Amino acid sequence: MYGRKAPGFSSEGGFGDALIQHLFDSILSRTRQVLSEEAGITVRDGTVASRAADIRRPHAVTVLATLGAPVSALVAFSFEEPLLESLVEGMTGPLIMDGDDVGPYREDCAAEAVNMALGLGTADLPSGGMAISLSPPVVLDNTQWAHRNRDAFIATMRVITDKGVLDVSVADARDPLDAPINSKV
Amino acid sequence: MSALRVLVVDDSLITVTKITTILTDLGHAVVGTAGTGEGAVESYRHLTPDLVTMDITMPDMDGVEATRMIINEFPDATIIMVTSHGQERLLFNSLEAGAKGYLLKPIKRDKLARIIEKARTRLG
Numbered sequence: 001m002y003g004r005k006a007p008g009f010s011s012e013g014g015f016g017d018a019l020i021q022h023l024f025d026s027i028l029s030r031t032r033q034v035l036s037e038e039a040g041i042t043v044r045d046g047t048v049a050s051r052a053a054d055i056r057r058p059h060a061v062t063v064l065a066t067l068g069a070p071v072s073a074l075v076a077f078s079f080e081e082p083l084l085e086s087l088v089e090g091m092t093g094p095l096i097m098d099g100d101d102v103g104p105y106r107e108d109c110a111a112e113a114v115n116m117a118l119g120l121g122t123a124d125l126p127s128g129g130m131a132i133s134l135s136p137p138v139v140l141d142n143t144q145w146a147h148r149n150r151d152a153f154i155a156t157m158r159v160i161t162d163k164g165v166l167d168v169s170v171a172d173a174r175d176p177l178d179a180p181i182n183s184k185v
Numbered sequence: 186m187s188a189l190r191v192l193v194v195d196d197s198l199i200t201v202t203k204i205t206t207i208l209t210d211l212g213h214a215v216v217g218t219a220g221t222g223e224g225a226v227e228s229y230r231h232l233t234p235d236l237v238t239m240d241i242t243m244p245d246m247d248g249v250e251a252t253r254m255i256i257n258e259f260p261d262a263t264i265i266m267v268t269s270h271g272q273e274r275l276l277f278n279s280l281e282a283g284a285k286g287y288l289l290k291p292i293k294r295d296k297l298a299r300i301i302e303k304a305r306t307r308l309g
Contacts, residue, residue, distance in 0.1 A: 119269025
Protein backbone atom coordinates (compact mmCIF):
# COMPACT_ATOMS: atom_id res chain seq x y z
CA MET A 1 0.00 0.00 0.00
CA TYR A 2 2.87 2.38 0.69
CA GLY A 3 4.87 4.07 -1.99
CA ARG A 4 8.10 3.11 -0.24
CA LYS A 5 9.19 1.57 3.00
CA ALA A 6 12.49 2.64 4.43
CA PRO A 7 15.03 -0.09 5.21
CA GLY A 8 15.87 -0.75 8.81
CA PHE A 9 12.35 -0.11 10.00
CA SER A 10 12.21 -2.09 13.18
CA SER A 11 11.13 -1.81 16.76
CA GLU A 12 11.73 -3.23 20.16
CA GLY A 13 9.34 -5.01 22.52
CA GLY A 14 5.64 -5.57 21.85
CA PHE A 15 5.08 -2.53 19.67
CA GLY A 16 6.42 -4.42 16.69
CA ASP A 17 6.70 -4.08 12.95
CA ALA A 18 3.50 -5.98 12.22
CA LEU A 19 1.33 -3.77 14.40
CA ILE A 20 2.96 -0.56 13.16
CA GLN A 21 2.53 -1.62 9.54
CA HIS A 22 -1.10 -2.51 10.23
CA LEU A 23 -1.64 0.82 11.94
CA PHE A 24 -0.08 2.82 9.12
CA ASP A 25 -2.06 0.85 6.50
CA SER A 26 -5.25 1.71 8.35
CA ILE A 27 -4.34 5.36 8.91
CA LEU A 28 -3.41 5.86 5.26
CA SER A 29 -6.56 4.19 4.01
CA ARG A 30 -8.91 6.02 6.39
CA THR A 31 -7.16 9.36 5.96
CA ARG A 32 -7.61 8.98 2.21
CA GLN A 33 -11.33 8.32 2.75
CA VAL A 34 -11.88 11.21 5.18
CA LEU A 35 -9.94 13.84 3.22
CA SER A 36 -11.70 12.82 0.02
CA GLU A 37 -15.23 12.69 1.40
CA GLU A 38 -14.95 15.77 3.62
CA ALA A 39 -12.94 18.08 1.39
CA GLY A 40 -12.30 16.49 -2.01
CA ILE A 41 -8.58 16.20 -1.21
CA THR A 42 -6.66 13.43 -2.97
CA VAL A 43 -3.99 11.40 -1.16
CA ARG A 44 -1.19 10.56 -3.57
CA ASP A 45 1.30 8.65 -1.46
CA GLY A 46 2.23 7.52 2.02
CA THR A 47 5.88 6.98 2.84
CA VAL A 48 6.99 5.29 6.04
CA ALA A 49 10.21 6.51 7.55
CA SER A 50 12.42 4.92 10.14
CA ARG A 51 12.31 5.73 13.80
CA ALA A 52 12.43 9.41 14.61
CA ALA A 53 14.00 11.42 17.36
CA ASP A 54 10.77 13.20 18.18
CA ILE A 55 7.17 13.27 17.06
CA ARG A 56 7.14 15.27 13.87
CA ARG A 57 5.41 18.56 14.45
CA PRO A 58 6.74 20.96 11.90
CA HIS A 59 3.45 22.14 10.50
CA ALA A 60 0.57 24.51 11.16
CA VAL A 61 -1.58 22.36 13.42
CA THR A 62 -0.79 19.10 15.21
CA VAL A 63 -3.43 16.83 16.70
CA LEU A 64 -2.71 14.06 19.20
CA ALA A 65 -4.92 11.09 20.11
CA THR A 66 -4.48 7.73 21.78
CA LEU A 67 -5.80 4.34 20.72
CA GLY A 68 -6.43 2.10 23.71
CA ALA A 69 -5.53 -1.54 24.36
CA PRO A 70 -4.66 -3.84 22.77
CA VAL A 71 -3.20 -1.37 20.23
CA SER A 72 -1.99 1.17 22.81
CA ALA A 73 -0.63 3.75 20.41
CA LEU A 74 -0.14 7.47 20.65
CA VAL A 75 -0.75 9.02 17.22
CA ALA A 76 0.06 12.57 16.11
CA PHE A 77 -1.14 14.15 12.85
CA SER A 78 0.64 17.33 11.74
CA PHE A 79 -1.07 19.31 8.96
CA GLU A 80 0.81 21.59 6.60
CA GLU A 81 -0.89 24.99 6.26
CA PRO A 82 -2.14 24.66 2.65
CA LEU A 83 -3.59 21.23 3.44
CA LEU A 84 -5.26 22.57 6.57
CA GLU A 85 -6.75 25.50 4.65
CA SER A 86 -8.19 23.14 2.03
CA LEU A 87 -9.58 20.85 4.72
CA VAL A 88 -11.24 23.73 6.58
CA GLU A 89 -12.62 25.13 3.33
CA GLY A 90 -14.03 21.73 2.37
CA MET A 91 -15.55 20.99 5.78
CA THR A 92 -17.02 24.45 6.43
CA GLY A 93 -17.85 25.42 2.85
CA PRO A 94 -21.42 24.08 2.79
CA LEU A 95 -22.10 25.36 6.32
CA ILE A 96 -20.69 28.87 6.61
CA MET A 97 -21.60 31.96 4.66
CA ASP A 98 -19.00 33.68 2.52
CA GLY A 99 -17.14 36.24 4.57
CA ASP A 100 -17.79 34.55 7.91
CA ASP A 101 -14.76 33.87 10.08
CA VAL A 102 -13.62 30.24 9.82
CA GLY A 103 -10.97 30.83 12.52
CA PRO A 104 -12.87 29.01 15.27
CA TYR A 105 -13.19 26.00 12.99
CA ARG A 106 -9.51 25.63 12.00
CA GLU A 107 -8.30 23.45 14.84
CA ASP A 108 -11.67 21.77 15.22
CA CYS A 109 -11.70 20.60 11.59
CA ALA A 110 -8.22 19.10 11.98
CA ALA A 111 -9.21 17.40 15.23
CA GLU A 112 -12.42 16.00 13.76
CA ALA A 113 -10.61 14.69 10.67
CA VAL A 114 -8.17 12.85 12.95
CA ASN A 115 -11.03 11.57 15.09
CA MET A 116 -12.73 10.19 11.98
CA ALA A 117 -9.59 8.62 10.48
CA LEU A 118 -8.61 6.88 13.71
CA GLY A 119 -12.19 6.04 14.71
CA LEU A 120 -13.04 4.41 11.40
CA GLY A 121 -9.66 2.68 11.55
CA THR A 122 -10.55 0.87 14.78
CA ALA A 123 -12.49 -1.53 12.54
CA ASP A 124 -9.24 -2.41 10.73
CA LEU A 125 -7.08 -3.17 13.76
CA PRO A 126 -6.55 -6.35 15.76
CA SER A 127 -8.74 -6.06 18.84
CA GLY A 128 -8.74 -9.51 20.43
CA GLY A 129 -12.46 -9.07 21.00
CA MET A 130 -11.98 -5.85 22.95
CA ALA A 131 -13.52 -2.48 22.18
CA ILE A 132 -10.55 -0.28 21.23
CA SER A 133 -10.98 3.06 22.95
CA LEU A 134 -10.04 6.35 21.31
CA SER A 135 -9.22 9.44 23.33
CA PRO A 136 -10.72 12.79 22.37
CA PRO A 137 -8.22 14.49 20.02
CA VAL A 138 -6.04 17.19 21.55
CA VAL A 139 -4.64 20.07 19.50
CA LEU A 140 -1.09 20.98 20.48
CA ASP A 141 -0.14 24.60 20.72
CA ASN A 142 3.18 26.03 19.64
CA THR A 143 4.80 25.59 23.02
CA GLN A 144 4.29 21.86 23.19
CA TRP A 145 6.76 19.33 21.91
CA ALA A 146 6.66 15.58 22.18
CA HIS A 147 10.26 14.56 22.73
CA ARG A 148 11.14 10.92 22.62
CA ASN A 149 12.11 9.33 25.89
CA ARG A 150 15.30 7.31 25.94
CA ASP A 151 13.67 3.96 25.18
CA ALA A 152 10.53 5.12 23.43
CA PHE A 153 9.94 4.13 19.81
CA ILE A 154 8.44 6.56 17.33
CA ALA A 155 7.63 5.69 13.71
CA THR A 156 6.61 8.24 11.13
CA MET A 157 4.71 8.33 7.85
CA ARG A 158 4.55 11.24 5.44
CA VAL A 159 1.24 11.47 3.59
CA ILE A 160 1.41 13.44 0.36
CA THR A 161 -1.83 14.97 -0.88
CA ASP A 162 -2.69 17.25 -3.78
CA LYS A 163 -3.07 20.11 -1.27
CA GLY A 164 -0.05 19.59 0.97
CA VAL A 165 1.72 17.31 3.41
CA LEU A 166 0.47 15.49 6.48
CA ASP A 167 3.01 13.91 8.82
CA VAL A 168 1.78 11.08 11.03
CA SER A 169 3.84 9.90 14.00
CA VAL A 170 3.09 6.79 16.02
CA ALA A 171 4.50 5.89 19.42
CA ASP A 172 3.86 3.13 21.90
CA ALA A 173 1.45 4.70 24.39
CA ARG A 174 3.09 2.64 27.12
CA ASP A 175 6.38 4.49 26.56
CA PRO A 176 5.83 7.72 28.42
CA LEU A 177 6.84 10.91 26.74
CA ASP A 178 8.68 13.48 28.71
CA ALA A 179 7.55 16.96 29.75
CA PRO A 180 6.04 19.21 28.61
CA ILE A 181 3.71 16.88 26.70
CA ASN A 182 2.47 14.97 29.73
CA SER A 183 2.07 18.06 31.81
CA LYS A 184 -0.32 19.69 29.36
CA VAL A 185 -2.18 16.92 27.55
CA MET B 186 -45.15 15.05 9.28
CA SER B 187 -44.24 16.88 12.46
CA ALA B 188 -40.83 18.21 13.22
CA LEU B 189 -38.73 16.35 15.75
CA ARG B 190 -37.13 18.13 18.70
CA VAL B 191 -33.51 17.00 18.63
CA LEU B 192 -30.60 17.17 21.08
CA VAL B 193 -27.22 17.07 19.29
CA VAL B 194 -24.32 15.70 21.36
CA ASP B 195 -20.78 16.02 20.00
CA ASP B 196 -17.59 17.69 21.22
CA SER B 197 -16.72 18.89 17.71
CA LEU B 198 -17.99 22.35 16.76
CA ILE B 199 -17.90 21.56 13.05
CA THR B 200 -19.90 18.35 13.55
CA VAL B 201 -22.53 20.07 15.69
CA THR B 202 -22.81 22.78 13.04
CA LYS B 203 -23.11 20.19 10.27
CA ILE B 204 -25.76 18.05 12.00
CA THR B 205 -27.73 21.16 13.03
CA THR B 206 -27.67 22.50 9.47
CA ILE B 207 -28.87 19.21 7.99
CA LEU B 208 -31.59 18.66 10.61
CA THR B 209 -32.87 22.22 10.25
CA ASP B 210 -32.91 21.81 6.49
CA LEU B 211 -34.94 18.61 6.94
CA GLY B 212 -37.51 20.57 8.94
CA HIS B 213 -36.54 19.46 12.43
CA ALA B 214 -35.71 21.63 15.44
CA VAL B 215 -32.40 21.36 17.28
CA VAL B 216 -33.48 22.29 20.80
CA GLY B 217 -30.11 21.86 22.43
CA THR B 218 -26.48 20.81 22.06
CA ALA B 219 -23.95 19.27 24.43
CA GLY B 220 -20.24 18.59 24.12
CA THR B 221 -19.76 16.06 26.91
CA GLY B 222 -21.47 12.92 28.17
CA GLU B 223 -22.42 14.59 31.43
CA GLY B 224 -23.79 17.57 29.53
CA ALA B 225 -25.90 15.22 27.41
CA VAL B 226 -27.53 13.61 30.44
CA GLU B 227 -28.18 17.00 32.02
CA SER B 228 -29.60 18.45 28.80
CA TYR B 229 -31.86 15.44 28.28
CA ARG B 230 -33.40 15.94 31.71
CA HIS B 231 -34.18 19.59 30.94
CA LEU B 232 -35.28 19.23 27.33
CA THR B 233 -36.74 15.70 27.01
CA PRO B 234 -36.20 15.81 23.23
CA ASP B 235 -37.81 13.42 20.75
CA LEU B 236 -34.41 12.31 19.49
CA VAL B 237 -30.73 12.47 20.48
CA THR B 238 -27.76 12.21 18.11
CA MET B 239 -24.89 10.98 20.29
CA ASP B 240 -21.15 10.99 19.62
CA ILE B 241 -19.06 8.29 21.32
CA THR B 242 -15.63 9.84 21.87
CA MET B 243 -16.00 12.80 24.21
CA PRO B 244 -14.25 14.26 27.24
CA ASP B 245 -15.25 12.91 30.67
CA MET B 246 -18.16 10.51 30.14
CA ASP B 247 -18.26 8.88 26.67
CA GLY B 248 -21.38 8.53 24.54
CA VAL B 249 -22.00 4.88 25.40
CA GLU B 250 -22.08 5.61 29.10
CA ALA B 251 -24.22 8.73 28.58
CA THR B 252 -26.68 6.63 26.55
CA ARG B 253 -26.83 4.04 29.31
CA MET B 254 -27.58 6.73 31.91
CA ILE B 255 -30.28 8.40 29.82
CA ILE B 256 -31.98 5.09 29.03
CA ASN B 257 -31.89 4.08 32.69
CA GLU B 258 -33.75 7.26 33.58
CA PHE B 259 -35.86 7.58 30.42
CA PRO B 260 -36.42 4.07 28.99
CA ASP B 261 -38.33 5.41 25.97
CA ALA B 262 -35.56 7.78 24.89
CA THR B 263 -34.63 7.55 21.22
CA ILE B 264 -30.86 7.83 20.81
CA ILE B 265 -28.89 7.40 17.62
CA MET B 266 -25.12 7.11 17.76
CA VAL B 267 -23.36 9.37 15.25
CA THR B 268 -19.76 8.31 15.45
CA SER B 269 -16.54 7.63 13.62
CA HIS B 270 -16.03 4.41 15.59
CA GLY B 271 -16.32 1.64 13.05
CA GLN B 272 -15.46 -1.19 15.39
CA GLU B 273 -18.29 -3.70 15.74
CA ARG B 274 -17.63 -4.33 19.41
CA LEU B 275 -18.17 -0.68 20.33
CA LEU B 276 -21.26 -0.35 18.15
CA PHE B 277 -22.64 -3.46 19.81
CA ASN B 278 -21.93 -1.89 23.21
CA SER B 279 -23.86 1.20 22.09
CA LEU B 280 -26.91 -0.81 21.06
CA GLU B 281 -26.67 -2.81 24.26
CA ALA B 282 -26.71 0.47 26.19
CA GLY B 283 -30.01 1.34 24.53
CA ALA B 284 -29.17 3.21 21.33
CA LYS B 285 -31.71 2.60 18.56
CA GLY B 286 -29.23 2.81 15.70
CA TYR B 287 -25.97 4.29 14.52
CA LEU B 288 -24.57 6.41 11.74
CA LEU B 289 -20.91 6.33 10.80
CA LYS B 290 -19.08 9.58 10.02
CA PRO B 291 -18.36 11.28 7.69
CA ILE B 292 -21.95 12.52 7.97
CA LYS B 293 -23.92 12.70 4.74
CA ARG B 294 -27.31 14.33 4.48
CA ASP B 295 -28.97 11.28 2.88
CA LYS B 296 -27.68 8.86 5.49
CA LEU B 297 -28.79 11.11 8.34
CA ALA B 298 -32.21 11.65 6.76
CA ARG B 299 -32.73 7.91 6.41
CA ILE B 300 -31.90 7.12 10.02
CA ILE B 301 -34.07 10.03 11.22
CA GLU B 302 -36.97 8.64 9.21
CA LYS B 303 -36.47 5.22 10.80
CA ALA B 304 -36.53 6.85 14.21
CA ARG B 305 -39.63 8.86 13.27
CA THR B 306 -41.42 5.66 12.22
CA ARG B 307 -40.55 4.12 15.53
CA LEU B 308 -41.82 7.20 17.39
CA GLY B 309 -45.11 6.99 15.50
